[in-house]
Amino acid sequence: MEAIINNIPQPLVSICIPAFNASEYIAGTLDALLAQTHQHLQIIIVNDHSTDHTMEVINSYLQREPRIKCYQNNGHGAAAARNMAFTKSKGSYIKFFDADDLLNPEAIEQQVALLKKHPECIISGRWGRFIKDLSTFKMADEPVWQDMNGVDWIVRSWEKAQNMTQPGIFMLPRNLVLRSGLWNESLSLNDDLEFYTRLILNAEKVIFCQHAMLYYRSGIRESLSGHKSEAAYLSALQAIELSCAHLLHKDNSQLARKSAAALFQSLLFSIYPQYPHLCKKAKMSVTELGGSDLSFPAGGYTRKLIKLLGWKAAATLKYAFKKQQQQRAKTT
Missing domain, CATH: 1.10.1220 (Arc Repressor Mutant)
Known part of the structure; x- marks a missing residue:
C-alpha cells in the first residue's frame, strides 16, 4: 500500500507498539514517530492491561491523529501484544517498537529507501542508551554495523555475548515476518533474541543503515528487562536455547558453536548462584557446545x-x- 506525498510514492510502514504502564514515556515515543520525515505511517498500539494513565495519554493522541490506532490485550504479555498489533497492520514494511524509545527523524525514511533496494533483506541501524533524557545518551558500537549475511551477523553479534536485538533497530519486510513466524508468546525476557534470530537467518542479508538511530531508554524499573525473577531467567534460558538451535541448524561450525556457548556462559554469569537448576542447565549447554572463554564482567x-x-x-x-x-x- 503506497501513498503519493509531495509527488513521491511512499510505502505504508506499520509500527507495532506494545504498551504497559508507559504513561510517563509514551507521549515522547509517539511524538518522535509522528515527527518522522516518512509520513505514510500506521501506528498500532496494543495496551497490555496498563494500570497507570497510559490510556489517557494514548486517547489524547487518538483524538487528533488518525494514523494512530489502539487495541486492548488484557495482560497477555509483550509478545502477544506485538502479534496482535501485527495482525492489525496493513503495511508492506514493519517496525516493532517499544513504548519508551525514540528515533531520529530521518530513521524510517532512510531504512525504507534501503528496503526498497533490498526487498528480501532486514534493515538494521545504529543505537545507543539514555536514562532520563538525551543528554545522557551514549552511542553503542557494534561489529555488525555493516552489510552481512544472516549467519555471519548472528555469529559475530553473539561472540562476546553483547548482542542487541532491540526491536526498534530493525525495519522488516512484511513477507519475511509471515514466512518466519510471529513472536513466541511463551517467552518473556529475551523474546526479541529468539524472534530476530529467526528472521535474520531467514533473510537474504542484513543491510546496515548508518542514518537510522534508535535511542534506547534504560533504567526503567517497570521494564521487563529489569525484572530478575526466576520465571524471567527461565524465559531467557529458553530463548537462548531456541536461538542457538536456529543458528546451529544453519551453521554447526566450531565458530558458530563458540558464539552460542558465549550466550549460555553470559547467562550463567547473570544467575549464579541464585538459581542452581538454571545454572546447571546453562553450564551443561556451555560444555556441550565446546566451552567458552568469555570473561566474567x-x-x-x-x-x-x-x-x-x-x-x-x-x-x-x-x-x-x-x-x-x-x-x-x-x-x-
Whole structure:
C-alpha cells in the first residue's frame, strides 16, 4: 500500500507498539514517530492491561491523529501484544517498537529507501542508551554495523555475548515476518533474541543503515528487562536455547558453536548462584557446545576478587552482599 506525498510514492510502514504502564514515556515515543520525515505511517498500539494513565495519554493522541490506532490485550504479555498489533497492520514494511524509545527523524525514511533496494533483506541501524533524557545518551558500537549475511551477523553479534536485538533497530519486510513466524508468546525476557534470530537467518542479508538511530531508554524499573525473577531467567534460558538451535541448524561450525556457548556462559554469569537448576542447565549447554572463554564482567574490587578466588566465589560474595542490602532497605 503506497501513498503519493509531495509527488513521491511512499510505502505504508506499520509500527507495532506494545504498551504497559508507559504513561510517563509514551507521549515522547509517539511524538518522535509522528515527527518522522516518512509520513505514510500506521501506528498500532496494543495496551497490555496498563494500570497507570497510559490510556489517557494514548486517547489524547487518538483524538487528533488518525494514523494512530489502539487495541486492548488484557495482560497477555509483550509478545502477544506485538502479534496482535501485527495482525492489525496493513503495511508492506514493519517496525516493532517499544513504548519508551525514540528515533531520529530521518530513521524510517532512510531504512525504507534501503528496503526498497533490498526487498528480501532486514534493515538494521545504529543505537545507543539514555536514562532520563538525551543528554545522557551514549552511542553503542557494534561489529555488525555493516552489510552481512544472516549467519555471519548472528555469529559475530553473539561472540562476546553483547548482542542487541532491540526491536526498534530493525525495519522488516512484511513477507519475511509471515514466512518466519510471529513472536513466541511463551517467552518473556529475551523474546526479541529468539524472534530476530529467526528472521535474520531467514533473510537474504542484513543491510546496515548508518542514518537510522534508535535511542534506547534504560533504567526503567517497570521494564521487563529489569525484572530478575526466576520465571524471567527461565524465559531467557529458553530463548537462548531456541536461538542457538536456529543458528546451529544453519551453521554447526566450531565458530558458530563458540558464539552460542558465549550466550549460555553470559547467562550463567547473570544467575549464579541464585538459581542452581538454571545454572546447571546453562553450564551443561556451555560444555556441550565446546566451552567458552568469555570473561566474567567485572571491574574494580570484583576483578581483584576474581583473581584471588575465581569468578564463582566472587559472584557468590556479590550476591550475598546484595541480599544483605535488600534486607536492610526493607527494615529502614
